[in-house]
Amino acid sequence: xxxxxxxxxxxxxxxxxxxxxxxxxxxxxxxxxxxxxxxxxxxxxxxxxxxxxxxxxxxxxxxxxxxxxxxxxxxxxxxxxxxxxxxxxxxxxxxxxxxxxxxxxxxxxxxxxxxxxxxxxxxxxxxxxxxxxxxxxxxxxxxxxxxxxxxxxxxxxxxxxxxxxxxxxxxx
Numbered sequence: 001x002x003x004x005x006x007x008x009x010x011x012x013x014x015x016x017x018x019x020x021x022x023x024x025x026x027x028x029x030x031x032x033x034x035x036x037x038x039x040x041x042x043x044x045x046x047x048x049x050x051x052x053x054x055x056x057x058x059x060x061x062x063x064x065x066x067x068x069x070x071x072x073x074x075x076x077x078x079x080x081x082x083x084x085x086x087x088x089x090x091x092x093x094x095x096x097x098x099x100x101x102x103x104x105x106x107x108x109x110x111x112x113x114x115x116x117x118x119x120x121x122x123x124x125x126x127x128x129x130x131x132x133x134x135x136x137x138x139x140x141x142x143x144x145x146x147x148x149x150x151x152x153x154x155x156x157x158x159x160x161x162x163x164x165x166x167x168x169x170x171x172x
Contacts, residue, residue, distance in 0.1 A: 118153035130158035
């Protein structure tokens with residue numbers, strides 16, 4: 001079953017417009033200070049993510065999962081942080097596949113099917129194209145018989161590339 005895919009640009013004001021149950025952030029243990037969407041969410045939460053990282057409550061070690069409620073600070077009620085471990089110089093297919101699988105299996109356990117997904121490392125990536133990233137997502141989704149509504153955080157150019165690709169594949 002094909003998911004419903006939507007996009008937003010990485011912008012704090014766009015976060016106020018999304019309609020989903022949970023936001024998923026994938027963080028590396030050595031990615032500091034926070035930037036992009038994680039920094040926007042952290043700022044709105046008065047630095048709570050940063051404080052928890054400083055105290056060691058959030059380590060971002062590979063496989064760590066932190067679930068937080070957001071107390072009406074965003075239109076989504078929960079935040080899921082997926083630890084990615086230590087970052088590599090280049091973001092690999094294996095890294096992204098791990099992030100998607102951890103996210104999807106965790107959300108299935110929580111019975112959540114609507115989510116915003118952001119992985120900061122993709123912004124520095126020169127190995128995976130936007131088309132590569134969407135193909136990895138669809139490969140992971142093939143193994144799961146559930147329907148998902150996914151909002152991907154992507155820059156405008158990447159959104160266009162993905163939309164054009166999906167249109168040509170009839171996945172939208």
